Amino acid sequence: MEHPFILHMFTPTRQMSPFDVNMAVDAGYQVVVPYADVGIDNVAALTQDAIFSRGPKGVAHTGIFIGGRDVVLAADMLNRAREAMVPPFAVSLFADPSGSYTTAAALVATVEWHLQRTHATGLAGKQILVLGGTGPVGVIAGVLAARAGAQVAIASSRGLDAAQAASERINVRFGVQTTGADAQSTDALGAALARSEAVFATAAAGVQVMSAAQVDAAAQLLIAADVNAVPPAGVEGVGVMDDGKRFGKHGALGIGALAIGNVKYQVQRRLFEQMLAANKPLHLGFEEAFALARDVLAERTAQAA
Structure with missing residues (x-):
């Protein structure tokens, strides 16, 4: 039986954004699990719990999303989760606090x-x-x-x-x-x-x-x-x-x-889809979001030509 696609969603706030949960499910994640009140000091432990429990094949169907409201803290949490990977146990990561990225x-x-x-x-x-x-x-x-x-x-x-x-x-x-x-x-x-x-x-x-x-x-x-x-x-x-x-x-x-918002929606959805389709772990932050937003608009130019 093929492993289901699981997304673990970490936020330092009291609850995960319903907007982000909806986006993840609509992009194709089959199981979405939010974790509230996640601090910088327990990101590594949660990340390793997520990667070691599924085996090298299972991690290909596992992702981690980082939310919250603090753009600096989200960037730091993304880095902390990346550092916690132990290849071949490595999963894709995506940070987008309050949709700000x-x-x-x-x-x-x-x-x-x-x-x-x-x-x-x-x-x-x-x-x-x-x-x-x-x-x-x-x-x-x-x-x-x-x-x-x-x-x-x-x-x-x-x-x-x-x-x-x-x-x-x-x-x-x-x-x-x-x-x-x-x-x-x-x-x-x-x-x-x-x-x-x-x-x-x-x-x-x-x-x-x-x-x-x-x-x-x-x-x-x-x-x-x-x-x-x-x-x-x-x-x-x-x-x-x-x-x-x-x-x-x-x-x-x-x-x-x-x-x-129309461009933002397309960017967030496509970043989730990239995680689902990736053969190698992706680390997605605001720079990757910007590159993809440029691609979305370039497609608009091509369609209008």
Whole structure:
């Protein structure tokens, strides 16, 4: 009898996300087991329990997913699980805390895709402002954009000191170069927006971070992407379904939450499917999610040709 496909889902929070459970089952996992309150110190023991109980053939049908809300902790847990493998007892791993890795990947890849199609340019050298940049999606979106060559400013509504502290933590942990930006007052935010060619709106649901007046005052703005699907829009004038629709006085491109979410959904589903089909163990984090998001959008270009 063939071993069933089992996914062990670790989260440091009180419960695993039902969204992630649904995605795993719909991708093809037959048995999905969530484990709550998993800390960094017991990841290795749980991982080895999962790999040694099935034999070398059984581990090919076994995967581990890491959730939670902390993007740094998830990256550390992914590394700890990888280090716990004892080949040939090794399984595929996938981290996506609060969906932030796949959402950020979809956001950055979609912005890049529209810049290339409309302005024949990419992310390299672009001045990007991440509003809500200290949250999980904002952090990873900033890291991905910085690694793609953008000049990334991490903005905080708690002021410049908080923004700079967050930027320094990101730079040290992920080996990138970002700066902090003050978004505490209208004037400070206006000054930051005046320098920005792209805006990533990644604040909490239902929080507007950029008004129509601020959009019109941002003369250099080429594109704004908003992951907020709960009214009011994070960027006024950008609808949830917008996918490169022009808005505001200067005709910037707007990307809404559901347009980003469509790419995110495809990326997360395909990463689960890759784990199921893999002949060798995969280790999937935000970099792999970004590469796949680019592939999804390249397919869209090919289909439109």
